[in-house]
Amino acid sequence: MKNNIFNILKKEIREMFRDKKSLSMMLIIPVMIPVLVIGMSTLFEMQMDKSSNIEDYNKIGFAYELSETETEIAKNLGIIAISNDLESLQESYKMGNINLYITKDNNTYIINGNDNESTALASTLAESYFSKYKEYLQAEYLKENKINSDEVINIITLKENIETSENFFASYITNYAFLFIIMAITISATYPATDTTAGEKERGTLETLLTFPIKSKDIIIGKFLSVSISSAITGAISLIFTVIALLISNDMFEIYEGVNLMLSPLSFVYAIIVIIAYSFLISGLCIAIASKSKTFKEAQSALTPLTFISFFPGFIAFMIEIKTSALLSIIPFLNFTLLFTDITNHTVNYVNIILMFISTIIIISIVLYTIIKQYKSEKILFTN
Amino acid sequence: MLKIKDIKKKFIRYNSKKQKEEFYADNGITFNAKEGEIIGILGPNGAGKTTLLRMIAGILEPTEGTISFDGMTYEKDEIKIKKEIAYLSGNTKIYQSLTTYELLKMCCDIYEVDKNIVEERINKIVETLNMKDFLHNKIEKLSTGQTQRVNIARCLVHDPKYYILDEATSGLDIISSQIILDFIKREKKLGKTILYSTHYMEEAENICDYVIMINKGVVIKEGTSEQIKKDTKTTNLRDAFFALIGGTRNEE
Numbered sequence: 357m358k359n360n361i362f363n364i365l366k367k368e369i370r371e372m373f374r375d376k377k378s379l380s381m382m383l384i385i386p387v388m389i390p391v392l393v394i395g396m397s398t399l400f401e402m403q404m405d406k407s408s409n410i411e412d413y414n415k416i417g418f419a420y421e422l423s424e425t426e427t428e429i430a431k432n433l434g435i436i437a438i439s440n441d442l443e444s445l446q447e448s449y450k451m452g453n454i455n456l457y458i459t460k461d462n463n464t465y466i467i468n469g470n471d472n473e474s475t476a477l478a479s480t481l482a483e484s485y486f487s488k489y490k491e492y493l494q495a496e497y498l499k500e501n502k503i504n505s506d507e508v509i510n511i512i513t514l515k516e517n518i519e520t521s522e523n524f525f526a527s528y529i530t531n532y533a534f535l536f537i538i539m540a541i542t543i544s545a546t547y548p549a550t551d552t553t554a555g556e557k558e559r560g561t562l563e564t565l566l567t568f569p570i571k572s573k574d575i576i577i578g579k580f581l582s583v584s585i586s587s588a589i590t591g592a593i594s595l596i597f598t599v600i601a602l603l604i605s606n607d608m609f610e611i612y613e614g615v616n617l618m619l620s621p622l623s624f625v626y627a628i629i630v631i632i633a634y635s636f637l638i639s640g641l642c643i644a645i646a647s648k649s650k651t652f653k654e655a656q657s658a659l660t661p662l663t664f665i666s667f668f669p670g671f672i673a674f675m676i677e678i679k680t681s682a683l684l685s686i687i688p689f690l691n692f693t694l695l696f697t698d699i700t701n702h703t704v705n706y707v708n709i710i711l712m713f714i715s716t717i718i719i720i721s722i723v724l725y726t727i728i729k730q731y732k733s734e735k736i737l738f739t740n
Numbered sequence: 741m742l743k744i745k746d747i748k749k750k751f752i753r754y755n756s757k758k759q760k761e762e763f764y765a766d767n768g769i770t771f772n773a774k775e776g777e778i779i780g781i782l783g784p785n786g787a788g789k790t791t792l793l794r795m796i797a798g799i800l801e802p803t804e805g806t807i808s809f810d811g812m813t814y815e816k817d818e819i820k821i822k823k824e825i826a827y828l829s830g831n832t833k834i835y836q837s838l839t840t841y842e843l844l845k846m847c848c849d850i851y852e853v854d855k856n857i858v859e860e861r862i863n864k865i866v867e868t869l870n871m872k873d874f875l876h877n878k879i880e881k882l883s884t885g886q887t888q889r890v891n892i893a894r895c896l897v898h899d900p901k902y903y904i905l906d907e908a909t910s911g912l913d914i915i916s917s918q919i920i921l922d923f924i925k926r927e928k929k930l931g932k933t934i935l936y937s938t939h940y941m942e943e944a945e946n947i948c949d950y951v952i953m954i955n956k957g958v959v960i961k962e963g964t965s966e967q968i969k970k971d972t973k974t975t976n977l978r979d980a981f982f983a984l985i986g987g988t989r990n991e992e
Contacts, residue, residue: 363849367835374837560833567797568850569822734800 360570364578365585372548372586381547382586385540386594390601393533397605397612400525404611410434413477416485417445417457429488435481458482525611527701533602534627534696535670537594541631542638542666544590545583546659549642552579554655563737572731576643576724583639591631599624619699626699629709633716634692638666640723647727647736669693680708686715742773742796742902742933747805749791765791767957768805773902773933773950778924780948781937782977788957789937790829793906796935797827809902823851825902826895830910836880840871840890843879844897851898865893869919885916892923903927903934909943921947941977953981960984 372378416435419442430437438445438454445457449469455478456469467482469475495505556562565575602617619627642659649655670693678684680694685708695712698704730736749766766788773779781789794800796807798814798821807814809821834843841862848858866872869889874882879890888908895903905924909917924934924947938944944951945965953961953968961968961984965977972980 359852360850363846367838367846370842371835371837559836560831561835563799563829564827564832564834566799567822567825567827568847569819570850571819737799 360574361578361581364570364575365581368548368552368579368582369585372551372582375551378548378551378586382544382590383593385536385543386590386597389533389536389540389594389597390604392536393529393598393601393605394608396529396532397525397609400529400611401609410481413455413474414481415454416478416482417448417454419445419457419459425492426489429492430485433481433485433488435485456482526615526617529605530602530617530700531674531697533598534700535667535674535693537591537598537631537696538634538670538692539667540594541587541591541635542663545587545635545638545642546646546656546663548583548586549639550646550649550652550655550659552583553643553647554649555652557649557737558651566737573728576728576731580639580643580724580727583643584636587639588632588635591635592628595624595627595631620702623699623702623704626704626709627696630692630695630699630712633713636720637688637716638662640720640727644723644727647730665689667693673697680705682707682711685709685711688715688719691715741775741810742935743806743808744769744771744773744796745806745808746770747792747795747802747807749788749795749800750803764803764957766795766802766954769952769954769957769959770805771952771959771962773935775901775933776928776931777950778928778934778936778948780944780951781935781954782939782941782944782951782981783937783954784939787954789939789954790906792954793827793829793904793935793937797825797904798822799827823898824900825904826898826900827904827906828891828895828908829906830908830912831906832891834879834887834891834894837878839878840875840882840893843890844893847894847897853898861897861899865896868896869893869923884911885913885919888912888916889919892920901932903932903936905934905936907937907939909938909940917943941981945977951977953984955981955985 414435416430416437418437418439421439422430422437427437438448440448442457442459445454448454449457455474456467459466459468465486467479469479491509494509498505498508556565599619606612606615606617641662645658645662646655649658666689669687669690672678673690673693674697678690678694680691680698684694685691691708691712695704695708698708746768747766747770748764748768750762750764752760752762755761769788769792771779781792783789791800795802798818801814809824812821814821838846844862844865845858848861853861866875869892871886871889871893874886879887882890903924905920908920912920921943924936928934936944936948948965951962951965951968952959961971961980963971968977968980969975972983974980974983
């Protein structure tokens with residue numbers, strides 16, 4: 357009867373690859389990955405350019421006359437200091453001619469402005485300015501009191517020796533690129549899973565199939581393998597496109613300077629293992645949900661929550677920076693995203709991969725058992 | 741021999757007050773079918789014909805009663821039985837994206853037809869049903885009549901012993917219907933057992949050796965056409981049916 361699994365698989369694959377919709381679902385997200393990776397890199401680069409270009413936020417208004425020293429400090433920091441009365445400065449700020457303005461009340465200086473990007477950058481610049489100015493005043497005071505200012509102000513020396521283990525942009529982009537692979541596999545699995553179960557029921561061919569001398573177990577395994585193969589192909593194409601997009605971005609954008617986004621051959625193998633495991637899991641779940649529906653439309657509605665569930669844990673994991681652990685490696689959906697993060701960070705733990713595999717196999721077995729049971733019953737055809 | 745003994749099928753439906761209620765689509769049907777015999781299952785729409793044939797084809801499970809094919813039952817020998825039967829209904833759908841040849845080849849593989857005779861068998865069926873012109877066309881491109889011929893061909897590939905045909909001519913034009921009727925006669929000559937359900941009484945009268953009339957899930961009369969007509973003092977099966985249910989032809 358192993359032959360019948362192959363017969364069903366052959367039929368399903370043949371139908372799938374002849375259906376334009378199935379093919380487009382297999383390819384639509386993988387094709388979008390390079391666009392997303394390069395698009396996000398462009399946005400980051402623009403953001404970096406903005407903060408590195410001081411001319412965009414160095415126009416600071418002062419509602420008082422600056423002394424020579426103050427003007428000198430401002431000039432050294434690249435600040436274009438504009439002294440004027442308060443009303444004129446407020447008007448200039450509204451018009452966007454200055455990035456913020458500073459008012460003074462005795463020894464209290466107030467930085468004024470709205471909560472926007474250029475004011476925030478200008479505010480950081482103003483803080484540097486006041487830090488320098490405060491240092492100058494402190495030195496002058498100490499000098500007046502005949503104290504060596506160097507001994508007081510530079511009483512300690514602070515040097516930075518922080519090794520930057522990872523480039524923020526590189527880890528952000530690679531994490532999201534791999535999350536897109538999960539999305540691509542999910543979307544690729546939903547259409548053929550719906551078509552091969554609810555679609556077949558709706559078209560009336562399921563009744564014909566059930567009259568054939570094939571065990572329901574063989575029918576389900578054949579269908580499950582066909583959907584898994586299709587989603588794994590999508591996953592593999594997505595991985596290739598992701599790697600190509602990362603390589604192009606690596607060369608194209610300065611934000612990745614000094615970073616190697618290329619996956620090692622071993623990381624590539626791990627990524628393929630995760631893709632295959634995820635394809636099997638999501639295909640089983642999609643078939644289980646879709647086979648309970650009477651029509652194609654009903655199945656698609658039923659599968660929508662699963663689409664969200666599949667990548668939601670990944671987003672949360674990135675946001676709160678969850679790290680892989682033995683326990684998290686057995687939690688479906690979350691484990692795949694975390695393992696992808698480990699792969700891109702070259703911190704893969706074999707035990708976690710094995711735990712993910714065991715947990716996936718257990719879930720798939722339960723899911724398949726449930727569907728096979730369902731196909732043995734006439735309810736699969738006559739849900740009413 | 742096919743033996744059907746007191747089979748019942750209970751369904752649950754919702755009444756006008758949206759309350760669940762049980763009803764029997766078939767309620768205690770018994771008959772036997774011998775080799776080379778065409779058994780006509782006659783009755784109006786909703787009589788229980790389709791449910792009966794679906795149970796015999798193994799698509800539905802009887803609530804009560806037994807079905808046995810040469811002593812084999814679905815509980816023990818489901819796959820063996822399914823290899824011996826062919827089920828075709830007016831509603832039977834086949835895989836649209838496959839070509840006729842691919843479908844027939846797939847059926848040969850599923851029914852485990854000897855690999856050495858697969859091509860020969862397909863060629864013979866293609867010739868018999870005159871399907872050469874569209875053998876390599878996708879089924880979705882075929883006309884209704886051609887599709888039904890493909891359906892018949894699908895039933896023939898494994899040379900089954902039993903044919904279960906449910907309203908197989910329903911909705912077909914006169915030429916396509918004739919193809920099916922010719923196929924039934926041909927298979928009868930080869931000693932095959934054929935269960936043939938229809939609500940076209942004249943059609944059944946012409947080809948069936950034995951007729952079972954069903955109404956509301958129960959057998960109201962069975963016998964040869966001649967016997968039924970004689971017993972009901974009518975000249976055709978249509979009148980006989982109305983005589984049995986105590987109505988008039990206009991009520992149909």
